Amino acid sequence: EAGVAQSPRYKIIEKRQSVAFWCNPISGHATLYWYQQILGQGPKLLIQFQNNGVVDDSQLPKDRFSAERLKGVDSTLKIQPAKLEDSAVYLCASSSGGFTEAFFGQGTRLTVV
Amino acid sequence: GNSVTQMEGPVTLSEEAFLTINCTYTATGYPSLFWYVQYPGEGLQLLLKATKADDKGSNKGFEATYRKETTSFHLEKGSVQVSDSAVYFCALGDNYGQNFVFGPGTRLSVLP
Numbered sequence: 001e002a003g004v005a006q007s008p009r010y011k012i013i014e015k016r017q018s019v020a021f022w023c024n025p026i027s028g029h030a031t032l033y034w035y036q037q038i039l040g041q042g043p044k045l046l047i048q049f050q051n052n053g054v055v056d057d058s059q060l061p062k063d064r065f066s067a068e069r070l071k072g073v074d075s076t077l078k079i080q081p082a083k084l085e086d087s088a089v090y091l092c093a094s095s096s097g098g099f100t101e102a103f104f105g106q107g108t109r110l111t112v113v
Numbered sequence: 114g115n116s117v118t119q120m121e122g123p124v125t126l127s128e129e130a131f132l133t134i135n136c137t138y139t140a141t142g143y144p145s146l147f148w149y150v151q152y153p154g155e156g157l158q159l160l161l162k163a164t165k166a167d168d169k170g171s172n173k174g175f176e177a178t179y180r181k182e183t184t185s186f187h188l189e190k191g192s193v194q195v196s197d198s199a200v201y202f203c204a205l206g207d208n209y210g211q212n213f214v215f216g217p218g219t220r221l222s223v224l225p
Contacts, residue, residue, distance in 0.1 A: 033213065035215075040218075041217055041218070042117075042202055042215035042216050042217045042218045043157070043202075043215045044215075045212065045213065045214065048212060055212075056212055091156070091157065093157075093213070095213075101145075101147055101159045101206070102206070102213050103159075104149075104156050104157040105156060106155075106156045107156055
């Protein structure tokens with residue numbers, strides 16, 4: 001079974017630039033999450049999708065972050081414009097729901113300079 | 114809202130020592146509880162889980178028991194190895210919305 005795929009693995013941008021991350025979840029998983037993990041901290045949920053609908057985006061900084069999950073499969077997370085404090089690893093995860101765990105991709109390490 | 118608290122790290126142990134990493138949670142309803150591990154340079158991997166009170170999750174010599182009365186899910190291993198050096202995250206899954214909430218992580222270093 002293929003895991004959660006994310007790209008790119010690494011990205012360096014200047015502040016005020018824009019950036020996009022892509023995630024392809026495990027086939028058949030209806031739930032998709034985006035997390036932000038700042039160095040030395042636990043992952044913080046940014047947004048959760050159920051199929052192509054948003055379940056929770058309460059911690060997403062909507063003035064600069066946006067995410068979509070068209071057709072209920074893969075997803076993109078965008079930051080525009082980026083700030084220095086956005087430097088982090090962005091993790092995508094998927095789940096089949098119920099009592100099951102979330103499966104994580106390798107993450108995208110973003111550095112904003 | 115839901116939250117997870119873990120013991121502060123880093124934890125440094127000698128090989129074959131006993132390990133306990135404390136985890137307590139706050140949640141509405143009856144969540145599922147998880148321990149994830151992040152080895153150096155790798156992504157988050159599920160280590161073990163428990164879906165209801167008194168369940169014991171186990172994997173690779175690690176164990177944790179879902180204690181509803183103390184809202185805890187402490188991770189234990191009887192004899193750690195150098196290869197267990199990693200960051201360990203306690204997590205909570207809300208079975209209504211599957212909102213996975215993570216603790217801050219505990220870094221474990223095992224010395225030979």
